[in-house]
Structures are given as structure tokens and as C-alpha cells.
Amino acid sequence: MSSLRIHDLSVREGTRELVSRISLHVAQGEIVAVLGPNGAGKTTLLEAIAGLRAASGTVTIAGQGGPSFAQRAARLNYMPDDMILPEELTLGTALALKSGAAMVQRLGIEPLLSVRASQVSRGESKRAQLAAALTLQRPVMLLDEPFGAFDPRQLRALLPIFREAVRGAAVLVTIHQMHIAERLADRLLLLSQGRAVAVGTLDELRAKANAPAAPLDDVFLRLLDEDARHEPF
Amino acid sequence: MSLSDLCRRELGIVLGARVTWLVLAASALLVGHSFVLAIDLFSAASRSAAAFVLMAREMDPLAGVVRPMLGGLQLAASVLLPLIAARGLALERERRSYGALAIAVGGTTRVVAAKCLAAAVAPCLMLLPVGLSLALFVGFGGHVAARETTVALTGHWLHGLAIVAVSVAAAAATRTFAQAALLGIAVSLGSWAVDAGEGFAALAWLGRLEWVSVSERLQPFEQGVLSLGATGWLLSLTIGALAVAISAARFTDGLRRALPVLAILAVLGAALWMFGNLSRAYDASEQQRMSLPPSVIKALRALEQPIRIEVWLDRDDGRRAQFERDALAKLRLARPDLTLIYPLDGLDRPNEAARDADYGRIVLRVGKALRQTRSTSRRELITLLFEAAGRVLPDWSQPQYSGYPVVIDGWARTLLATAAYGLIPGVFLIGGWLLTRDRRRRR
Numbered sequence: 001m002s003s004l005r006i007h008d009l010s011v012r013e014g015t016r017e018l019v020s021r022i023s024l025h026v027a028q029g030e031i032v033a034v035l036g037p038n039g040a041g042k043t044t045l046l047e048a049i050a051g052l053r054a055a056s057g058t059v060t061i062a063g064q065g066g067p068s069f070a071q072r073a074a075r076l077n078y079m080p081d082d083m084i085l086p087e088e089l090t091l092g093t094a095l096a097l098k099s100g101a102a103m104v105q106r107l108g109i110e111p112l113l114s115v116r117a118s119q120v121s122r123g124e125s126k127r128a129q130l131a132a133a134l135t136l137q138r139p140v141m142l143l144d145e146p147f148g149a150f151d152p153r154q155l156r157a158l159l160p161i162f163r164e165a166v167r168g169a170a171v172l173v174t175i176h177q178m179h180i181a182e183r184l185a186d187r188l189l190l191l192s193q194g195r196a197v198a199v200g201t202l203d204e205l206r207a208k209a210n211a212p213a214a215p216l217d218d219v220f221l222r223l224l225d226e227d228a229r230h231e232p233f
Numbered sequence: 234m235s236l237s238d239l240c241r242r243e244l245g246i247v248l249g250a251r252v253t254w255l256v257l258a259a260s261a262l263l264v265g266h267s268f269v270l271a272i273d274l275f276s277a278a279s280r281s282a283a284a285f286v287l288m289a290r291e292m293d294p295l296a297g298v299v300r301p302m303l304g305g306l307q308l309a310a311s312v313l314l315p316l317i318a319a320r321g322l323a324l325e326r327e328r329r330s331y332g333a334l335a336i337a338v339g340g341t342t343r344v345v346a347a348k349c350l351a352a353a354v355a356p357c358l359m360l361l362p363v364g365l366s367l368a369l370f371v372g373f374g375g376h377v378a379a380r381e382t383t384v385a386l387t388g389h390w391l392h393g394l395a396i397v398a399v400s401v402a403a404a405a406a407t408r409t410f411a412q413a414a415l416l417g418i419a420v421s422l423g424s425w426a427v428d429a430g431e432g433f434a435a436l437a438w439l440g441r442l443e444w445v446s447v448s449e450r451l452q453p454f455e456q457g458v459l460s461l462g463a464t465g466w467l468l469s470l471t472i473g474a475l476a477v478a479i480s481a482a483r484f485t486d487g488l489r490r491a492l493p494v495l496a497i498l499a500v501l502g503a504a505l506w507m508f509g510n511l512s513r514a515y516d517a518s519e520q521q522r523m524s525l526p527p528s529v530i531k532a533l534r535a536l537e538q539p540i541r542i543e544v545w546l547d548r549d550d551g552r553r554a555q556f557e558r559d560a561l562a563k564l565r566l567a568r569p570d571l572t573l574i575y576p577l578d579g580l581d582r583p584n585e586a587a588r589d590a591d592y593g594r595i596v597l598r599v600g601k602a603l604r605q606t607r608s609t610s611r612r613e614l615i616t617l618l619f620e621a622a623g624r625v626l627p628d629w630s631q632p633q634y635s636g637y638p639v640v641i642d643g644w645a646r647t648l649l650a651t652a653a654y655g656l657i658p659g660v661f662l663i664g665g666w667l668l669t670r671d672r673r674r675r676r
Contacts, residue, residue, distance in 0.1 A: 052332040054486045069484060070340040078336045084328035088249030088669065089242060096238035096337075119671065136234075136337060 003027050004140045004170040009057035011048045018044045020194045026170040033185035034174040041194040042174040046142045050078040062139040076140040079133040087118035095132035103131045106161050123149040134165040143173040178217040197227045234337045243351035246321050253317050254665020258658040260309035261362035265653030267305030268366045271298045272641050279638030292636040295381050300455045302363050303389050310393050315417030318352040318400035323410035341482045349401050356393025362657045373645045376637035378519035381457030388454025391467040396421050398474035405481035444509025457518030462511030473501030512569035526631035530567040536622050538600030540571040545594040556609040
């Protein structure tokens, strides 16, 4: 079964708790968007699930609990936000992308494959990284800000392709742009200071924020404000 | 990402980096400079030797030409090779692409192994200038014995591999390229501190660390002697450093990261100590000139009693160095099991005070029998050994090494110098430029 289940996941760095007791289940075919202000722990959460950071709690990937890093690596795919590709290599070699591959053609990056990573824009690099992530078919996908460098026209074309490509996987994706999260995600996880402030569908979050028809960014701000009022000093 | 994709990627990072080609060019220049100086000295000595047969026998191209070049190579490998070897993994960590890469290929071990394999190309390329220079030397009438030269190059190749593994381990244990390169260079130069103590009585305490000296390990190779101890030492260092790299590159922290690394370092230390004290070796030099005469070797090996030698000489005494280079090295080839003791090295008091009546003695024990001398002459020492064993000195005759004097001067010397200083480093620079230049992207 392609699903991701995390229970009581915490990440500490010295005395600071970067992620605090997060529990979540992402079902096969479900997209959960992780939202939160800067420093909320979105990237740390993804890194902990991927096994790139020491964490407490349990992570079950595709039915396997507490897997080693190699076992996790075989079942999930991770696309970091701020990765810089080796400038000596072409995009094709750096990401092992072959011309003619379905995702390469659908994202229109075939001409970029023979171009050095040092000579492409951030958006082009990001597009190639996303193509590589979507090409690697794994049961669980962890994507950190995959849409950050796309212009609106590209996004309009990309989102349906993305949805189709991840159809069989459990996807946890961090997103800063609320309108994308609104369009793409089945459920939303709102983080603040490493804690889960709210989890649910957009309607469930609206209900929690007492804003039945509000757009997601209003809901987001209301829930954060509400959380800040209850935050102990 | 498949393993072949990963290997192609890593090789691309090594060969696509300008620093790789600059390091190779600098290494070629160092080797070339050593080569030209060696040729000038060898030619000058050969001119004198032309008139005297005895002098001609001393004209040994392995010692006179190959060894100085390998000195240049050792310097380049120790100081520059970490820049190539540490770069791949260190930059991957700096660029935050390491985690995604490890997940894409299915584990950190594969990434580290691929990085090591790709970086191992560099020491192979660093040997090219040595090979080309020797080809030119032969082309101008010089003599190079294939077997002993191959042994010498093998030793330095193994040294290069060890530096690669140590540098990758340094990259795995640090956060940035600068830290990794500094640590790699520091470790690779660390053994030079031990070598620096040689010849200084005040630094006699460093003698206890001789088993970590890289130069000590390379010495037999440079004499055309294939030493099992030195080979095992260099291979252990490579494998141990690779194990440290694999362990330190895992995504764990605190004690879970430190304990396995410390355990590996402890095992590595034990392996280095063990191989550092292993004396078994095979003489691959031309006409086996590094060995004692065959009948003497046979007779020495036939002695059933243990041999123990006490040398009452300080580290800064020239006689001790002469004894080690000549008589001891040859004796060890015949009897690797002999026990050697330097009683003065263990004294805490200033050694000057210990230079009493006992000073300068070499005490030879075969079983319970004892002989002593103040001579470091090979023949005298072997004679006393057989005397102590109650045997007659066997036939001392040995095939005579004829020596290979050659004078390279005039236009030939100019051509060699041009190749050493210009052409060979230039090939690396131009090749590197062609491979790494930014081709303008057509938009």
C-alpha cells in the first residue's frame, strides 16, 4: 500500500525543538500540502520523514515501519527546495534524465538536457528537478516548494500534469503560494513553530477558523493568529 | 538513478571541474621539474662515470631519475590531490543536493563509493607525466627496468588511492569544501611531521610513530622492493578511510555517528600498526641488487635461531641511517623475522649524556650467541652473524649491476625540459580547458 504514516515525529537541535510531535497519515493518491510561515519547520519535517535528519517518533512508509535509510530511499522520493545542481554537468547528466522520457517531453525540458547546470535559470533548473522527481516512480513523494520558480502560465500547464503523475503516490508537498495549495491539495497541514496548528480539508480548516467562505490565505492567517494567542510565553 | 548513471555523473563532476585540470597541470609541473633536475644530475655524474667502470655501476636510473620524480609526485599528491578528491562530496553537501542524491540512488554508501571511484581517476592521471617523462628518457638513450619501475609507480598509485579515500572521509565528516580540503591535506601531511623527526635525537619520541609514516611505506617501493607490509598498510588506510567515509556520510548525528567512526578508527589503527611492523618483502629490482647475494640469503634463511640486533646509535647519527638503508634493508629481505632494538630511543634523558663507552655498538645475537661491532659495513655485519651462528660465511658472489650511465645534454636536454615544463603540463591545461569551457548557450 502506498501511504505515509507518521506518528509523534519530533526533531530537536540542541535545546530547540524544530518539529514537535507531528502525527499525520497521507493515503495513496492523496496530496497533502504543508503550509506555514518561514521557520515553521516545513523543510525540517520533510527531511525528518526522508531520514535526512535524526528524529524521534515513527515513520511508516508503504506499510513498512521504522525502515532504515536505504529502505526509505527505495520507497520515497525527495525533492529539496534549495538544491543547486553541479555546475560542471548538463541537466541530463546531473539528474539522469533521458531525452524521450515521458516527463521530459511533457514538461518541455528536452532542449535543456544538454545545457550545463551553470547556464540555466533557477526556474529551468527547478523544472528539470521536478521532471526528475516525477520520473522516479516511488510510493511516497516529499516535495519541498516544487512550484516556487514557475510563472503563472507554466503553472497552469504544470498542475494537471503534476496531478496525473503523482496519481498513485502519497504526496506531501510544501507550498508557499496559497492559490496553488487551494487548487492542488486534498488536505492541508498548517505548521507554526514546529507544531501542527491544523490538519484537514480546506472546508475543515475554514470551519476551524470560523471563516466559511474565506480564501485559504485568510484562513491561514486567522488560524496562525488564533494559535499565537494561545501560545504560552 | 541507476548505478551507471551515478558513476557517469560523478566522473563528470571530477573531469568537468577546472580545479582537477589545474591540479593535474601543477602536479605535472612538479614532476617535470624533478625530472629535469634529476636528468641534469644524472648526466653530470654519468660524464664522470664514463671513464670509470666502478662509478658506472653506481649509475642507477631508479634511484637517480625515477625516485626524484616520484618525490615531486608525492608532494603534489599530498598537497593537491585532496582538492580533487574531497570536492565531489563536500560540494554536494554544501549545495544541499546530497540528501536527494542519496535517496535517488538508494543509499549513502552508493554515493560515497561512486565519489571515491570517480576521484580515483585523478591519481591515475597524475602518473601520466611520470610515464611520459620516462618514455622520453628511454627515447634519449636512458634505461628503465620495467619491473622495478612498475613496483615504484604502484607504491605511489596506492598512496594516491589512500589520499583519495582519506579526503572523501574528510568531506563526509565536515560541512564545507574548505573544511574538508583542509582536513584532507592536514591528515595527508601529518605523517611528514613524523618524518621530520628523523635525524633529530631530540625528536626521538616521534620514532614511536614511525608506523604512521607514509614516506617509510613508500621507500621500499622506490627501491623496487614489493613490501607486503607497506602494501597492506596503504590498502588498509584506503579501506579504513573508505569505511570512515561511508559511516560518517550517514544521516545520523551525535553518538550514533561518532561511535562507529571511532570503532573503525581503532581497527584501522591496529591494522596500520600491524602492517607497519610487517617486514616481509620481495625484491623486484633489476638483478635483485637490493638483496644480499643469493647464497647468503639461502644460508641466512637456513639459520634456525632467532636473530636480534641492538643498535646503540642515536637517530641523528649518520651511521644509523647508513645501516638502515643498506645492511638492515637487505637483511630484512632475507630474514623479515629479525628483531631490531634501538636502546637509546627509549631513554628520557638527553641522548648526548648517553654517548658513553657503549655508544656506537651494534650487538648481533643469533640465538644465545653474541657478537658486537662498531662498523655498519654490510659484509662485516653478515660475517659476524654467521660467526655467532657458528657457520662459515657463504659465497659472497652476486651478479654485478652494470649501471646505466647516460648523458642527455644539448638539444636533447632542451627538448626534455620543454616537454617537462611546457608540453606535458600544457596538455592537461588545454585538455582541461576544452572539457570545462562554457559553451555559449543558444537561446
